[in-house]
Amino acid sequence: MTDLHGQIAIVTGASGGLGTRFAEVLGRHGAAVALAARRLDRLEALEGRLRAEGISCASFAFDAVDPSAPDALVAGVRSKLGAPTILVNNAGISLPGRAHENTLAEFEQTMAVNLRAPWRLSQLCASGWIADKTGGAIVNIASMLSERVGAGVSLYCMSKAALRHMTASHALEWARHGIRVNAICPGYIRTEINDSFWETERGKAELARLPRRRVGAPQDLDSALLFLCDPASSFVNGAAIAVDDAQSWAV
Numbered sequence: 001m002t003d004l005h006g007q008i009a010i011v012t013g014a015s016g017g018l019g020t021r022f023a024e025v026l027g028r029h030g031a032a033v034a035l036a037a038r039r040l041d042r043l044e045a046l047e048g049r050l051r052a053e054g055i056s057c058a059s060f061a062f063d064a065v066d067p068s069a070p071d072a073l074v075a076g077v078r079s080k081l082g083a084p085t086i087l088v089n090n091a092g093i094s095l096p097g098r099a100h101e102n103t104l105a106e107f108e109q110t111m112a113v114n115l116r117a118p119w120r121l122s123q124l125c126a127s128g129w130i131a132d133k134t135g136g137a138i139v140n141i142a143s144m145l146s147e148r149v150g151a152g153v154s155l156y157c158m159s160k161a162a163l164r165h166m167t168a169s170h171a172l173e174w175a176r177h178g179i180r181v182n183a184i185c186p187g188y189i190r191t192e193i194n195d196s197f198w199e200t201e202r203g204k205a206e207l208a209r210l211p212r213r214r215v216g217a218p219q220d221l222d223s224a225l226l227f228l229c230d231p232a233s234s235f236v237n238g239a240a241i242a243v244d245d246a247q248s249w250a251v
Contacts, residue, residue: 002226005030008084009229010077010125012062012117013091015042017191018141021218022088022225027055029226031086034077036062056081064091064117065109074124083132086229087125089118089163090141094156102155114159119166122181126174135178139228140167142183142240144248164240171238180237182228187244188215211246 009026013019015037027033027050035043035057043059050057058080062073077084093113095106122138129136145153146160164183171181188210190198197203198215207213224243227233242248 002029002230002232004086004229007031007086007229008034008077008081009086009088010034010036010073010084010121011088011090012036012064012073012121014046015039017193018186018189018218018221019088019090020046021221022090023057024050025222025225026086026088026229027057028053031229032056032081034058034060034073034081034084036060036073037091038063062091064113067112067116067120070117070120070124074121074128078128083128083134084125085129085134085136087121087136087138088141088225088229089121089138091117092141092160094153096152097155098152099154107155110155110159111162114156115162115166118163122166122170126170126177126179129179130174130177133177136180137229137231138167138170138179138181139225140164140181140183142167142185144185144187144242144244146183146185146240148248167240168238175237180228180234182236182238183240184221184224184228185240185242185244185248186216186221187242187247189220190215190217209250211250214245216243216245 009031011023014023014035023033040061047057047059060076063069142164143160145157146164149157167181167183224241
C-alpha cells in the first residue's frame, strides 16, 4: 500500500543485483528514480525498461571510489529530476582476503565505496533537507556481517559495521529535522555476482549450514525497503532491520 508519488529517490549501485530491484520497486510505487552506477550502459537499459512502465527516471554515471562523485550525483539529480527525498545507499564491494594479507589499496577502496560515499551522499541530502525544512529518508544497505563477522572478509565486515553505526549517529543528529535514517541488514541474497558460488562445493556446504538451507532473492527485501521509505513509518528511525531468514544466528 506504500504510495511514493511525488518522491524522488536516489539508488546507488542500480546497474545490477539489489540496486536494480530497489529501483524497480520504488519506481513501481510511484517514485521518480535516479539510477546511479558505474556501468552506464546497463543503467540506460534499465532506464528504458522503467520508462516503458511509465516510471520517471534518469541515469547518472557514479563511481563511488571518486571522492567528487557524490557531489556531482546530487547536483545532477537536482538538475534533472528535482531535489531528492529518498536516498538508498546500496553500492558496495567485498574484496575477499585474509586479514593479514589485505593491502592498503584494498582497505581504501572498500572504505571509499562502502562508507565514504554513503557518508557524503547522506551529508549532502541531509544538508539540503535541513535548509529546505522538508525532511527525507535514508536507507543504508548494511549486512548481517555488520554485527557478526566472517573469515576472509574482514574489510567488508569492518565497513558494514561502520555503516551501521553511521546510520544510528545520523538518525540521532537529524531526527529533529524530520530526517529518518535506517539500515537494512540482508543475509545471503542470490544475485548475478554470487550466483555461481552456490553451485560449488563450498557454496553447498554453506547452504547446508543455514537454518532453511536456502538463500534469499532480491525481492525478499522489497517489504523492508518500502517500509523504511514510506512516510507512514515516521517513528522508525535509527533502526537496523535484519532480513536474513535467521542466517545471522547460524553457528
